[in-house]
Amino acid sequence: MRAIRTRSQDRILNLLKNIKQGISAQDLYIELRNHSQSMGLATVYRSLEALKLEGKVQVRTLANGEALYSLTQQDKHHLTCLQCGLSIPIHQCPVHQLENELKSSHKFKVFYHTLEFFGLCSQCQEISQGIGDR
Structure with missing residues (x-):
């Protein structure tokens, strides 16, 4: 059964369909305004939360704490x-495979999963090594 969605939620879903990468709630708010579909920032956050709980939107939190929202399409993994x-x-x-085992053993409905490794990219490693050589 499909959840009853508000117009705000439908507008956000439609916009996310056209954006191929994660977007912050603030940037989503600006995009909606640019497309003459203005709504309050609090409404954007409430709508994103409802869509997340429905499994339609996924959120990825970056190392700096910024949350990026996108349609739930596939699992996301990053360095x-x-x-x-x-x-x-x-x-x-x-x-x-672990996800499938957990779904079965815990009778848990998984919408998506994320896996993220944090460290230094090759360019930043070179910069760090260059500083250490002085």
Whole structure:
């Protein structure tokens, strides 16, 4: 059974369909305003939360604390640099089998999962090594 959605939730879903990457709630708010679909920032947050609980939207929190929202389509895996913020997607899923086992053993409905490794990208490692050589 489909949940009853508000117009605000439908507008957010439609906008997210056209955005191919994660977007912050504040940027989503600006995009809606730019498309003459203005709504309050609090409404954007409430709508995103409702869509997340429905399994339609997923959220990814970056190392700096910023939350990025996108449609729930596929599992997301990244290598994230703590120094420059570079985020490198990992295309293979190393935990897919574990997810299936947990769904079965715990009778848990999984909407999506994320896996993120934090460290330094190669460029930031070179910069750090260069500083240490002085």
